[in-house]
Amino acid sequence: MxxxxxxxxxxxxxxxxxxxxxxxxxxxxxxxxxHISLRDALGILLVIEREAEERFDAAAVRWAGRLALETPDLELAELAGALESLEALPDEHAQRVLVGLADRARPLAGRGGRR
Incomplete structure (x- = not known):
């Protein structure tokens, strides 16, 4: 609660x-x-990209790792596209691609929280 x-x-x-x-x-x-949903984590990542650029690469790698772990049906080409989109941030098209992928994620078993 x-x-x-x-x-x-x-x-x-x-x-x-x-x-x-x-x-x-x-x-x-x-x-x-x-626990933070992957979509909220993407929002945080965008703030980091704007406000703390020196932390962006490490945060983006962690986000991509979560995407791979939390999206069971993710294909390799989609993960590659996500990495390209992360590199292109804050581009609006890249953001839309990443939001779409984040919305498919499911929290790992044993983790609470809301999506």
């Missing part, structure tokens, strides 16, 4: 922080949630 505050659920606060591009609040709220 998520703790509720005057600011809403932790998940709502995370989404607001992503929209605002606030990495400090993203970090705090993500730690509170424990």
């Amino acid at each position: 998520f703790a509720m505050t005057a600011d809403g659920s932790a998940h709502t606060r995370l989404r607001r922080a992503i929209q605002a591009g606030n990495l400090a609040i993203i970090h705090t709220t993500a730690a509170e949630l424990g």
